[in-house]
Amino acid sequence: MDGMQLTHQIRVHFPAIVARMPVLALTANTNPVDRQRCLDAGMDDVMDKPMDLDRLTRCVSQHLQRMRG
Numbered sequence: 001m002d003g004m005q006l007t008h009q010i011r012v013h014f015p016a017i018v019a020r021m022p023v024l025a026l027t028a029n030t031n032p033v034d035r036q037r038c039l040d041a042g043m044d045d046v047m048d049k050p051m052d053l054d055r056l057t058r059c060v061s062q063h064l065q066r067m068r069g
Contacts, residue, residue: 004041011042022063026051 025038025046038046
């Protein structure tokens with residue numbers, strides 16, 4: 001099972017408290033089609049490799065704030 005399949009399973013088959021948790025993709029596939037496939041699978045954001053620690057921190061913070069609000 002890949003990350004897109006797993007995300008879909010979480011969104012569809014898990015209790016709401018789990019199904020709504022942020023899912024962030026980390027991928028080397030940076031083209032717009034692959035990014036959209038991740039988003040269509042239910043991922044909240046897509047980050048490119050190599051990972052930038054500052055961007056990761058901002059991204060996680062943003063999604064946690066969204067969950068709290």
